[in-house]
Amino acid sequence: MTNENSYLPITLRLDDGQALVVGGGMVAANKTRLLLSRCPQIIVVARELGAEMMHWHQQGRIQWRNDEITEEFLTRNLPSMRLVFAATDDRTLNREVARIARSFNIPICVVDDPEPSTFITPAIIERTPVQIAISTGGAAPVLARRLRGQIEALLPEGLGRLAKFMRARRGWIRERADNVMARKRIWEDFVDGPGMEAALAGDDTIAENYLGAAVEKSSLKGEVWLVGAGPGDPDLLTLAALRLMQNADSVLYDQLIPETIMERVRRDAERVFVGKKRSHHTLPQDEINAELIRRAQAGERVLRLKGGDPFIFGRGGEEMEALVDAGIHVRVVPGITAASGCGAAFGIPLTHRDCAQTCLFLTGHARADGTLDLHWPSLARKGQTLAIYMGLNPLKELCHKLQINGLPPDWPAAIIEHGTRSDQKLHVGTLASLPELVETRKISSPALTIVGQVVEHRRHINNDK
Ligand SMILES: C[S@@+](CC[C@H](N)C(=O)[O-])C[C@H]1O[C@@H](n2cnc3c(N)ncnc32)[C@H](O)[C@@H]1O
Known part of the structure; x- marks a missing residue:
């Protein structure tokens, strides 16, 4: 049995090998068409050929063998093949071809039968030499084709021309920049700027001018991007965050960043975890800065x-100061803060004309002695919402202090656990009941507490994960 993650998309070189197609009908023709421009020797074995196959045969683009498809034939011919398609209308025969191909470790695709296959063909978008392959791992080929249509519509026609322009100038760039990272920068500058548009439009002279300018301005100057990744749902990343995630050489991240977001960071960027180590201590801030x-x-x-x-209880301010003081160029990209994400996830507005004209973001992070250093009279007020970060441990004291400073025990409050993530949960209570909820429901971090009448204005909305 295959699982949804058992397929590795690779591009296979076929210009120096031969491929075998078993079958001569329409299904076989569809697979043969994929091979035509890529493989110089396509052997089709079939008793009869359909019209399209016959046409290719007459053009000399495929070799037709109308042999009997026997075990002896397959055992003799398969070992020299780069890949095989089994595309007859006889399922048993197709599976027999697969069995023998697998015994020689030759990649085999049985059309419409993923089980005996060792590869499947993706939906392909062609802008030669650019190719985009879309695969659903055999789960939903129709979906892959629909996606292909949507992506096709987004891609500029001149993409192939651009790729050819870049290929032709790789040597020229190599002579001018001997360092891999510098070359990468030059190309990134080029494709992010007007040079790319010129090359897409086929205006090579102008594109070359821009490429020359990118070479001149290239220097290995580093910089740091302080980027907010939002509360956890990758759909809540900003466009700027995604772009920088795709361009970074390295990424320093901590435990608040889930794997689903890390997956969107450029694959070859170095990943450095600076969150909780086995000792359960985060890397000291000055070590992160350094x-x-x-x-x-x-x-x-x-x-x-x-x-x-990054600038809301994220120590982004300290990092920015240290970097700027060291003369490093810094860029800051805001992210959706937990309070906004958690409120939206469960239909809890943070302000409301009827009951909350103010919204305070505060941290329930306790001091070393376990007490909270907060100005209680200004927090324990009606007409406002409190969004409390990092407050699970001291929640008992927090709820107690809010009550002795004037808020009633039945004042609405809620905890949002793992807000915006697939395992998010809402726990609704009051100032009096909230601390017990943490215990009985074993609520875990990250969790955000919202205190105020806005909790009663929540509505069930369709943000389910
Ligand atoms: C160090 S602070 C970082 C806050 C972050 N810079 C922001 O703007 O959301 C960590 C606290 O944010 C809150 N938090 C972050 N992500 C959360 C999430 N997905 N669900 C609930 N609370 C979250 C929790 O209170 C957590 O303890």
Whole structure:
């Protein structure tokens, strides 16, 4: 049995090998068409050929063998093949071809039968030499084709021309920049700027001018991007965050960044975890700062990826200060902060004309002695919402202090656990009941507490994960 993750998309070189297609009908023709421009020797074995196959045969583009498809034939011919398609209308025969191909470790695709196959063909978008392959791992070929249509519509016609322009100038760039990272920068600058548009339009002279300018301005100057990754749902990343995630040389991240977001970081960017280590201590802030500075000074474009917004309880301010003081160029990209994400996830508005004209973001992070250093009279007020970050441990004290400073015990409150993630949960209570909920429901971090009448204005909305 295959699972949804058992397929690795690769592009297979066929210009120096031969391929075998078993079958001569329409289904076989569809697979043969994929091979025509890629493989110089296509052997089709079938008793009869359909019209299209016959046409290719007459043009000399395929070799037709009308042999009997026997075990002896397959055993003799399969070992020299780069790949095989079994595309007859006889399922048993197709599976027999697969069995023998597998015994020689030759890649085999049985059309419409993923089980005996060792590869499947994706839906392909062609802008030669650019190819985009879309696969659903055999789960839903129709979906792959629908996606192909949608992506096709987004891609500029001149994409192939652009790729050819870039291919033709790789040597020229190599002579001018001997360092891999510098070359990567030059190309990134080029494709992010007007040079790319010129090459797409076929205006090679103008494109070359821009490429020359990118070479001149190229230097291995590092920088740091302080980027907010939002509360966890990758759909809540900003476009700027996604772009920088795709361009970074390295990424420093912590435990608030879920794997589903890390998957969107460029695959070859170095990943450095600076969150909780086995000792359960985060890397000290000055060590993180020093690491960011060291990397930027070595010329890296460093992505400092932070949960939520970097400037809201994220120590982004301290990192920015240290970097700027060290002369490093810094860019800050805001993210959706946990309060906004959690409120939206469960239909809890943070302000409301009827009951909350103010919304305070506060941290329930306790001091070393376990007490909270907060101005209670200004927090324990009606007409406002409190969004409390990092407050699970001291929640008992927090709820108690809000009550002794004037809020009633039945004042509405809620905890949002793992907000915006697939396992998010809402726990609704009051100031009096909330601490017990944490215990009985074993609520875990990250969790955000919202206190105020806005909790009663929540509505069930369709944000289910
Ligand atoms: C160090 S603070 C970082 C806040 C972050 N910079 C932001 O803007 O959301 C960590 C706290 O944010 C809250 N938080 C972050 N992500 C959350 C999520 N997905 N669900 C609930 N609370 C979250 C929790 O209170 C957590 O303890």
